[in-house]
Amino acid sequence: MARPWRVAIVGGGITGLAAAVWLRDLAPAGTEITVYEQSGRLGGKLHTGELAGGPVEFGAESFLMRDPTGAESGAVALVRRLGLAEAIVHPTVGQAALVVDGGLRPVPGGTLVGVPGDLDKVAAVAQPAADADRDAGRPLLGPDQDVAVGALVRDRLGDQVVDRLVDPMLGGVYAGRADDLSLVTTMPALARAARSEHTLVGAVRAAQAAAPRTAGAPVFGTLAGGLTTLVEAAARVSGATIRRDATVRELHRGPAGWRLTVGPTRDPDDGSRSRRGGRRAELELSNVEADAVLLAVPARPAARLLAGPAPEVAGTVGGLDYASVALVTMALPEPELPELSGFLVPATEGLLIKASTFFTTKWGHLRRADRLALVRASVGRYGDEASLQRTDDELVATVHRELSKVLGSALPTPVAGHVQRWGGALPQYTPGHLARVAAVRAALRAAHPTLALAGAGYDGVGIPVCVRSGETAAEEIITALGGSAA
Numbered sequence: 001m002a003r004p005w006r007v008a009i010v011g012g013g014i015t016g017l018a019a020a021v022w023l024r025d026l027a028p029a030g031t032e033i034t035v036y037e038q039s040g041r042l043g044g045k046l047h048t049g050e051l052a053g054g055p056v057e058f059g060a061e062s063f064l065m066r067d068p069t070g071a072e073s074g075a076v077a078l079v080r081r082l083g084l085a086e087a088i089v090h091p092t093v094g095q096a097a098l099v100v101d102g103g104l105r106p107v108p109g110g111t112l113v114g115v116p117g118d119l120d121k122v123a124a125v126a127q128p129a130a131d132a133d134r135d136a137g138r139p140l141l142g143p144d145q146d147v148a149v150g151a152l153v154r155d156r157l158g159d160q161v162v163d164r165l166v167d168p169m170l171g172g173v174y175a176g177r178a179d180d181l182s183l184v185t186t187m188p189a190l191a192r193a194a195r196s197e198h199t200l201v202g203a204v205r206a207a208q209a210a211a212p213r214t215a216g217a218p219v220f221g222t223l224a225g226g227l228t229t230l231v232e233a234a235a236r237v238s239g240a241t242i243r244r245d246a247t248v249r250e251l252h253r254g255p256a257g258w259r260l261t262v263g264p265t266r267d268p269d270d271g272s273r274s275r276r277g278g279r280r281a282e283l284e285l286s287n288v289e290a291d292a293v294l295l296a297v298p299a300r301p302a303a304r305l306l307a308g309p310a311p312e313v314a315g316t317v318g319g320l321d322y323a324s325v326a327l328v329t330m331a332l333p334e335p336e337l338p339e340l341s342g343f344l345v346p347a348t349e350g351l352l353i354k355a356s357t358f359f360t361t362k363w364g365h366l367r368r369a370d371r372l373a374l375v376r377a378s379v380g381r382y383g384d385e386a387s388l389q390r391t392d393d394e395l396v397a398t399v400h401r402e403l404s405k406v407l408g409s410a411l412p413t414p415v416a417g418h419v420q421r422w423g424g425a426l427p428q429y430t431p432g433h434l435a436r437v438a439a440v441r442a443a444l445r446a447a448h449p450t451l452a453l454a455g456a457g458y459d460g461v462g463i464p465v466c467v468r469s470g471e472t473a474a475e476e477i478i479t480a481l482g483g484s485a486a
């Protein structure tokens, strides 16, 4: 009897774990799946922690219920597959605000990530440029063209719409600037519509009509027990062997397919001691063999691993830049908070805070008997890493001061605070990103069909997209190994 397939998944974030579940479901019975995770914790940017005795998300908070076509999102499908559908909860307060001239104004409805489909609806926040969005007799975007979101929207609707609406909304997701980010990657539905529509407002309406929302249907969901329950269930159901504190350092072709050099978390080159017993880290390196490898790590570690077998694509993969952010969470005794899910701050307001979430207002399941309010603020924009050099105490104090200022009254002193730093965490997709990814994947498929790339560095940043990315890579591997992923 032929021996079972051995598939190595590098990276124990949601992409790698979704891939592991998909492989378990579609690969031949007995397939040996091993997940290598460099840290001691699975989940990557999904990390439910605890503050003042209650659960709180220190990373991603929720997932979209639907994908851009209107179908159930990959995250929801995975949640169902793992038997967690009953645990899905939705925001109890959905209305968010924007900071404009130091005060809070409701985020206007009817926009696509801030790009309006009805100019009147955004008038209280931003004045669109008069008459700039004219029909010039051709589609806004050529067949293979990609542009920066900011360039297109500034051209058609003026600076205020970008600076006060689109930039803070994109910044809330990517910590990046509308003037740098790719339309095709960050707003695929709008990009699709822009290939046939002649005005931007028309393109927004066409995109919205292509994926109509059921009135009252929730846009976001999360899990009552926290997103770590999704991570744990995926690891369990996949039946994969999970190796924590296991950094994959090198990747080479081996006699059976691939040879991975696996070591502990500390870099053997930096002269430091490994976690276990103080032995030199290089003594603990080991080589393992696999028939196929799925790289579900951010672009930089992926590029390092590709440098051996596929140097021609490693440079392109490693060229993707990332933004760093810090999340400051505070437990506040009975503060006076407006009935809002939170607010977004345009960069033009000159605050350190980029966005804030009133957790215990937004999510009914997080409300506490002791009436402590959990408030989280996100700090750090692409290109402004200096602001993250402050100490934790300085960050908490600044966030507390700025929140009080925006809310117009001094907030109570926090009874607990937490700072989670996410260094190099959010990919900055510049125009042409998806075309570069397609070229990289085509080159890999031709030279190394049993080596697949997946995750936020390639297909998109949201949890649903990462789930689908992992699943698609798993299917490619099954096909390459001679199975059928149908």
Ligand SMILES: Cc1cc2nc3c(=O)[nH]c(=O)nc-3n(C[C@H](O)[C@H](O)[C@H](O)COP(=O)(O)OP(=O)(O)OC[C@H]3O[C@@H](n4cnc5c(N)ncnc54)[C@H](O)[C@@H]3O)c2cc1C
Pocket (backbone or CB within 6 Å): 010, 011, 012, 013, 014, 015, 016, 036, 037, 038, 039, 042, 043, 044, 045, 046, 058, 059, 060, 061, 062, 063, 064, 246, 247, 248, 249, 296, 297, 298, 301, 325, 327, 422, 425, 426, 454, 455, 456, 457, 460, 461, 462, 463, 464, 466
């Ligand atoms: C602060 C923040 C908030 C967010 N909020 C949301 C949200 O509310 N909703 C949403 O949909 N998305 C959100 N996102 C985006 C989303 O969480 C991420 O894009 C997604 O979780 C990325 O998953 P991933 O598995 O591709 O990568 P990661 O989560 O980065 O996982 C990769 C894993 O690989 C490991 N690794 C790296 N190198 C190696 C190596 N050499 N060997 C072994 N392991 C390695 C890492 O330790 C990590 O665990 C947020 C992101 C951040 C940073």
